[in-house]
Amino acid sequence: MSPRVPVSRRERPAKPALSREGIVATAVAVMRAEGLEKVTMRRLAKELDTGPASLYVYVAGMAELHAAVLDELLGEVDLDPAGETWRDRLAGVLASCTGVLFQHPALARAAISVRPAGENYLALVEKLLALLKEGGADDRQAAWGVDLLLQLTTASAAEHSTRDQAGRTEAEWSQVTRALQTADARTHPHIHALAGELISGSPQARFDWFVDVLTAGILH
Amino acid sequence: MSPRVPVSRRERPAKPALSREGIVATAVAVMRAEGLEKVTMRRLAKELDTGPASLYVYVAGMAELHAAVLDELLGEVDLDPAGETWRDRLAGVLASCTGVLFQHPALARAAISVRPAGENYLALVEKLLALLKEGGADDRQAAWGVDLLLQLTTASAAEHSTRDQAGRTEAEWSQVTRALQTADARTHPHIHALAGELISGSPQARFDWFVDVLTAGILH
DNA sequence: ACCTGAACACCGTTCAAGT
DNA sequence: ACCTGAACACCGTTCAAGT
Numbered sequence: 001m002s003p004r005v006p007v008s009r010r011e012r013p014a015k016p017a018l019s020r021e022g023i024v025a026t027a028v029a030v031m032r033a034e035g036l037e038k039v040t041m042r043r044l045a046k047e048l049d050t051g052p053a054s055l056y057v058y059v060a061g062m063a064e065l066h067a068a069v070l071d072e073l074l075g076e077v078d079l080d081p082a083g084e085t086w087r088d089r090l091a092g093v094l095a096s097c098t099g100v101l102f103q104h105p106a107l108a109r110a111a112i113s114v115r116p117a118g119e120n121y122l123a124l125v126e127k128l129l130a131l132l133k134e135g136g137a138d139d140r141q142a143a144w145g146v147d148l149l150l151q152l153t154t155a156s157a158a159e160h161s162t163r164d165q166a167g168r169t170e171a172e173w174s175q176v177t178r179a180l181q182t183a184d185a186r187t188h189p190h191i192h193a194l195a196g197e198l199i200s201g202s203p204q205a206r207f208d209w210f211v212d213v214l215t216a217g218i219l220h
Numbered sequence: 221m222s223p224r225v226p227v228s229r230r231e232r233p234a235k236p237a238l239s240r241e242g243i244v245a246t247a248v249a250v251m252r253a254e255g256l257e258k259v260t261m262r263r264l265a266k267e268l269d270t271g272p273a274s275l276y277v278y279v280a281g282m283a284e285l286h287a288a289v290l291d292e293l294l295g296e297v298d299l300d301p302a303g304e305t306w307r308d309r310l311a312g313v314l315a316s317c318t319g320v321l322f323q324h325p326a327l328a329r330a331a332i333s334v335r336p337a338g339e340n341y342l343a344l345v346e347k348l349l350a351l352l353k354e355g356g357a358d359d360r361q362a363a364w365g366v367d368l369l370l371q372l373t374t375a376s377a378a379e380h381s382t383r384d385q386a387g388r389t390e391a392e393w394s395q396v397t398r399a400l401q402t403a404d405a406r407t408h409p410h411i412h413a414l415a416g417e418l419i420s421g422s423p424q425a426r427f428d429w430f431v432d433v434l435t436a437g438i439l440h
Numbered sequence: 441a442c443c444t445g446a447a448c449a450c451c452g453t454t455c456a457a458g459t
Numbered sequence: 460a461c462c463t464g465a466a467c468a469c470c471g472t473t474c475a476a477g478t
Contacts, residue, residue: 112379129410139417152372194362
């Protein structure tokens with residue numbers, strides 16, 4: 001009545017064996033297609049034709065999976081951009097970094113509390129250290145400077161995350177700008193006076209300025 | 221059979237009328253007691269003795285509620301710390317800011333993509349603008365500098381968010397440090413050479429250094 | 441020994457139906 | 460007109476029970 005499925009039946013769909021790599025690859029694919037918020041254990045399990053519990057054999061949990069996805073994406077960062085000076089090349093690497101993260105802002109938000117430990121992350125750190133060293137930074141300036149630069153890069157990408165995707169977030173944004181622009185001149189004189197500059201500049205322009213400020217500051 | 225509840229019955233529990241303020245206050249209380257992750261619409265509704273749908277009459281959604289809670293907490297920031305120079309006082313304000321955010325790291329993470337628009341946030345921005353102006357910054361340096369400083373403050377607090385609370389996150393952290401410490405000297409010479417500095421310093425020490433770098437950089 | 445179905449304990453948000 | 464019960468469409472993680 002319920003005969004065993006013949007081997008030939010099992011051969012065709014060729015359900016691939018589960019593996020950490022396969023799970024991460026599926027996660028990346030789903031993220032590219034529908035965004036990080038669709039990358040859930042249950043969705044991944046469905047995609048891989050199994051139950052959510054099975055995934056826990058290969059990944060420790062959601063946080064570790066996010067870290068793995070992030071490291072995968074860092075592979076897209078251009079570590080050798082054109083540029084005469086070390087400063088130009090540093091700016092180029094970071095710009096490439098924001099380019100990747102701006103495309104997946106939800107991942108940038110996750111990246112703030114989850115440092116990846118993969119190959120691509122290490123390669124990025126190595127490159128940034130080399131560039132700061134080339135610029136004359138001492139050991140501490142280089143090491144802590146990389147931390148500072150990456151923290152700011154991630155934060156900048158994450159900040160504009162909700163901006164783009166959600167619909168009414170534009171209204172929410174103009175709520176802040178309106179608060180700044182309509183600030184009382186008596187109680188908030190500086191906000192009133194600098195309202196223009198407070199909302200000026202594209203995200204990219206601001207980020208470029210940030211990087212300039214940081215490189216100048218890191219080397220005293 | 222089902223007679224109306226007499227007035228005397230209704231008087232004692234004195235179920236307070238719903239209001240935006242009451243909801244935010246309850247949210248703050250629950251966060252202080254059990255952390256932001258327990259601040260859910262359903263939990264708040266239970267706390268206020270109603271259904272979750274009722275909350276949507278007063279708040280637009282979870283994001284807006286987070287922003288309101290954050291603004292409430294920013295009221296605890298010390299805007300007039302002791303300090304001889306504007307630089308000391310700026311460092312003091314930001315230290316007070318991280319103090320508040322480090323106590324509620326989950327909120328710091330939320331704060332990255334949700335700018336509040338409340339009174340306390342405006343007061344903080346006003347103060348930071350005033351201090352940078354006092355230090356001789358021009359309009360753009362002051363305005364964008366405040367953005368930079370707040371972005372870094374939030375990111376720093378958020379970064380160490382998972383560190384403290386979760387149990388096994390310490391293991392996760394040492395996973396990154398191990399990756400840095402055991403990096404191959406041939407493929408990652410700079411990481412290998414600077415391994416010590418890459419993991420040196422307390423979060424507080426690093427943050428202080430960050431603020432120094434930023435203030436120096438903002439003023440060229 | 442390895443894998444996983446089903447359950448546990450939740451979510452945010454919406455909307456039809458009540459008062 | 461105002462409010463909300465119940466439903467919709469999901470979550471991450473665990474563990475007992477199967478193969």
